[in-house]
Structures are given as structure tokens and as C-alpha cells.
Amino acid sequence: MTAGNNMNGSSAVSNQDYGSNVEPESILKPGTHAPHFNLRSTPDQTVSLSEFRGAPLVLAFYPADWSPVCGDQMTLYSEIVPEFRRYNANVLGISVDGAWCHMAYRQHQKIAFPLLADFEPKGAVARQYGAYRHRDGVAERALFVLDENAVIRWSYLSPIGVNPGADGLLRALESMTTKAAA
Amino acid sequence: MIDTPVVDVDAPTLTPPIGDRDHVVGPVSAPVTVVEYGDYECPYCGMAHPIVKELRRRMGNQIRFAFRHFPLSRVHPHAERAAEAAEAAGAQGPPRFWQMHDMLYEHQDALEDEDLLVYAAEIGLDMDRFVADLESGRHARKVREDFISGVRSGVNGTPTFFINGRRHQGSYDLATLMAAVSAAAMHVRR
Numbered sequence: 506m507t508a509g510n511n512m513n514g515s516s517a518v519s520n521q522d523y524g525s526n527v528e529p530e531s532i533l534k535p536g537t538h539a540p541h542f543n544l545r546s547t548p549d550q551t552v553s554l555s556e557f558r559g560a561p562l563v564l565a566f567y568p569a570d571w572s573p574v575c576g577d578q579m580t581l582y583s584e585i586v587p588e589f590r591r592y593n594a595n596v597l598g599i600s601v602d603g604a605w606c607h608m609a610y611r612q613h614q615k616i617a618f619p620l621l622a623d624f625e626p627k628g629a630v631a632r633q634y635g636a637y638r639h640r641d642g643v644a645e646r647a648l649f650v651l652d653e654n655a656v657i658r659w660s661y662l663s664p665i666g667v668n669p670g671a672d673g674l675l676r677a678l679e680s681m682t683t684k685a686a687a
Numbered sequence: 688m689i690d691t692p693v694v695d696v697d698a699p700t701l702t703p704p705i706g707d708r709d710h711v712v713g714p715v716s717a718p719v720t721v722v723e724y725g726d727y728e729c730p731y732c733g734m735a736h737p738i739v740k741e742l743r744r745r746m747g748n749q750i751r752f753a754f755r756h757f758p759l760s761r762v763h764p765h766a767e768r769a770a771e772a773a774e775a776a777g778a779q780g781p782p783r784f785w786q787m788h789d790m791l792y793e794h795q796d797a798l799e800d801e802d803l804l805v806y807a808a809e810i811g812l813d814m815d816r817f818v819a820d821l822e823s824g825r826h827a828r829k830v831r832e833d834f835i836s837g838v839r840s841g842v843n844g845t846p847t848f849f850i851n852g853r854r855h856q857g858s859y860d861l862a863t864l865m866a867a868v869s870a871a872a873m874h875v876r877r
């Protein structure tokens with residue numbers, strides 16, 4: 506699982522179906538400064554990127570709340586929060602669902618971290634990260650690991666129907682820690 | 688449209704490989720080892736259980752089967768305890784693990800502590816030891832180790848199967864699993 510071989514699923518399909526209406530060329534690559542955002546996490550609270558300076562941050566864009574499986578991506582990450590914390594890392598989920606929808610979904614699935622609503626203007630943050638899927642109007646399933654200075658250190662675009670799991674995230678966090686120690 | 692299946696060419700690999708700490712049934716000489724990461728309260732795992740049993744029956748000495756715990760405790764509040772119960776049974780002899788494993792999967796709607804005691808008694812476990820193990824959480828660490836190994840191996844939901852160390856990407860109906868196991872066995876023979 507590397508950033509190099511991640512373009513197989515979505516863009517091939519869209520080129521075939523939609524001709525000139527191309528998907529984003531690619532998601533933001535390692536070395537890029539993560540674009541700023543300030544999004545609602547609940548109907549009356551917002552979360553901004555700057556709050557997470559000083560520690561690694563995992564950004565998980567995903568298509569939609571309410572995937573009809575037990576081990577969906579956000580549920581899985583909630584189980585793994587203790588592992589992320591071992592690297593001092595926080596986790597944020599981002600989709601185009603509204604804050605009320607996120608709230609219901611978080612409660613129902615007992616999600617252990619904030620879910621941000623990239624809702625108005627729709628998908629604006631996902632677009633900045635190259636992680637918006639125009640043909641479906643949802644975020645791609647895209648992962649970013651940011652370092653303590655909000656520089657992207659690892660990114661991965663998953664085929665949209667495939668839960669990418671967490672092994673890539675943990676490896677990325679591990680290698681950042683190793684490099685910092687060296 | 689959104690759930691288009693995609694073949695993942697670099698399928699994740701089982702880490703660590705099957706070893707002494709694992710619960711394994713079937714001949715050591717079998718060309719194919721199937722590993723399930725499962726959750727006793729997950730309905731999809733419950734559906735897969737009879738399929739796995741049939742797979743083992745049909746493939747005979749071609750297959751060795753191992754089970755590792757992957758409890759999604761936040762959505763399945765009984766899953767962790769059930770996993771510990773299976774470990775507590777296994778501590779009283781390897782066949783006990785599989786007896787409890789079957790019990791749990793066959794009674795997914797009754798996984799309260801008192802249910803676990805009933806199953807333990809039916810299997811004929813040393814009840815004092817079983818209760819002490821559950822109360823002390825003696826096997827929680829093993830369950831967590833299984834879970835972490837799953838995360839590291841690319842488990843992204845339950846059930847997830849590995850066939851000779853590679854994550855099985857297709858569905859887990861009997862025909863698909865049989866085909867995958869047969870293909871793996873052919874590959875080994877070559």
C-alpha cells in the first residue's frame with residue numbers, strides 16, 4: 506500500500522464513463538503543506554486544522570456515513586484509537602454529510618473521534634486535498650498522515666468500495682517516529 | 688456504483704504468520720492454511736461460520752484452519768468477553784477452544800456472562816477455573832494481540848480470511864472460498 510499505486514479504481518472508471526469530466530488528477534502528495542480547514546463537527550462546534558499543530562494527525566476522507574457493514578472504516582478506526590495515541594496522533598474523519606447526520610452516526614456507531622462536515626460549500630475541503638469525487642458528489646476514500654507542522658507525510662487513495670484498513674496509517678506513523686528519533 | 692469490487696493486486700499479508708500461539712485445526716501437512724479474523728457477535732461472521740465448517744469438511748486434509756479474534760467492541764459489547772471465554776476454554780485443552788467457538792457462533796444472540804457459563808458447563812469445563820479466568824481478564828491480552836495482528840495484517844472488517852497468508856479479497860460464499868482454496872493448493876503443488 507503506497508501512494509504510488511493508488512490510482513487504479515476510480516479514475517479509470519470515470520474516464521470511461523464521463524470522457525472529459527475527469528476526476529482529480531491525484532490527491533495531495535507527501536511534502537505538501539496540508540490546506541487549512543475549519544469545519545463543523547457538531548451543529549454548534551467547529552474544528553480547525555490549526556488546533557492539531559504539534560502532534561501527528563490522521564485525516565480520513567470517506568464517502569458517506571452509514572455504510573451497511575459492522576467493520577466499516579470509521580468503526581474500525583475507533584477501535585484502533587489507542588494505537589494511534591501511541592504515536593500521539595489524533596484522528597479526524599471528513600465527509601460531505603451534515604453535522605446532524607454525523608452526530609447521529611457517531612452516536613449509533615460509537616465513533617471515538619470527531620467527524621467533520623464538509624457540507625457547505627459542499628466538498629470544498631475535499632477538493633483542496635484532491636479527494637473529491639465529482640461524479641458522485643462525495644469525498645473519495647483518501648487517507649493523509651500529517652506531521653506536527655501540518656505537512657503531509659503520507660497519503661493514499663483507496664478504491665472507493667474498499668475499506669483501506671489501518672495498516673498503512675500505522676506504518677506511516679511508525680516511520681515518522683523512527684525518523685524523528687534518528 | 689459506489690461498491691464496485693476492485694482486485695487489489697498487492698493483497699495484505701498475514702502478520703505474524705501462524706505459530707504456537709494460534710488455535711489451529713487440521714493436518715500440519717495440509718497445503719492450504721485458512722485464517723479467519725472473526726468477532727463472535729458479528730452477524731456476518733455468524734453467517735460465515737457454517738460455510739467455513741462445510742469448507743473444512745469438503746476440503747478434508749487439504750486444509751488447516753486457524754481463528755484469530757477481531758472483536759469490534761464498540762459496536763458489539765459482548766464480543767470481547769466472548770473472545771475471552773473461548774480463550775478460557777482453550778486454556779483447558781485445544782479441543783475445548785473449538786467447542787466454545789462453535790457454541791458462541793451458534794448462539795450469537797445469547798452472549799451475556801450467564802450464557803457463557805451455561806456453555807462452559809455444557810462443554811464440561813472446570814467451572815472454577817473458567818470463572819476465575821473470565822473474572823481476572825487473564826486472556827484479554829491474547830485477544831488484544833490477535834486484534835492488533837489483524838490491524839497490522841490489513842483486516843478491515845469481519846470476517847476477514849487469509850489463505851496461505853494472503854488476504855482473501857472475494858466474497859466468502861462456499862463456492863468462492865472453495866475456488867480460492869483449490870487455487871492456493873494448486874499453487875503450492877507447482
